[in-house]
Amino acid sequence: MSNCASKSFMINMLRVTCPARIDISAGWSDAAPFVNEFGGAVLNAAISRRVSATLEHGKLINSLDEVPGHSGLGTSGALRAAYLVAANPKLINKKIELIKRVHTFENAIVGQRAGYQDQAAAIFGGVNYWEFRKNGSIHREPLTKKQVKHLQERLVLVFTGEGHISANVHEQVFESRRFIKFVPQIDRMRVIAGLMKKNIHDEKKMAQLINETWSLQKKLHSQMETPSMKKIQEYCKRNYLAARATGAGGGGCMIFYTRPEWRTALTKDIRKLEKQIKDLEVLDFEFDFKGIELEKK
16 A cells, blocks of 8 residues: 555545634625626625535535524635545645635535625635636735724624524525616625725724624614614614614625724623524634635544
8 A cells, every 4th residue: 555545545544624703794796697707706705604514434424513504704615625625635835726626516516696795705715805706816915914904993792592594594695686776786895895994993994894884784684684683773873873684685694893992891882682582692703814725633
């Protein structure tokens, strides 16, 4: 038996972990058909809540222990990146190719409409400004830990207690007869991603841009803002500057942009609502700069 074969035989388990993400700007422009016609841009952040895929003795097991199901935190893209690396570990060194392979897997094989940003954040980690160009190329501009400290101090992540299926919302927004009327809103969200990158230390401007994004998101789908989302925002309105749903909305998580001195009061307000809204939860997190990781045993 060759040395290579011996090493392969000795590996009994492969465990691949990936961070979930929050989209600071909105997604939408990273998904077809918009991305194919106009190109897309997103500012997003990998967070310290991970999903995993473990390949043990030929059996694949996944885990979402650190992330609520249907949370709007990009877990499907993260898990599928983990699956592909578990099946072909060499892909961990071909990160841009891996982003594209996950996109092909989700859209062409699974038949689930999805964009690029979820797996991009999961694979690279960190806080990044992404451009997904209509020629198929991907441009990444990473922000340093120092650059994003201001942002980390001002974000509170909340699971609203209501799960969602992002593919279902995407299908309705991108349905051929409806999509054309949403082009201006999605294009503006694409522009906002770049504006957020430039103004990431400007509290007033960032609050304005997050609120504008939420207004644009709500125009895409009548169920984008759920009753629980409305209740949380109204109850906590004294203690945040801006809020919006992550991912495709219609349930899942929300981010609240607040002042550091308001964080404790905001968190207390949300926890008071836990008795009224089932499964409501504040999700503590930090930005994750590690990205996809592979462990062999």
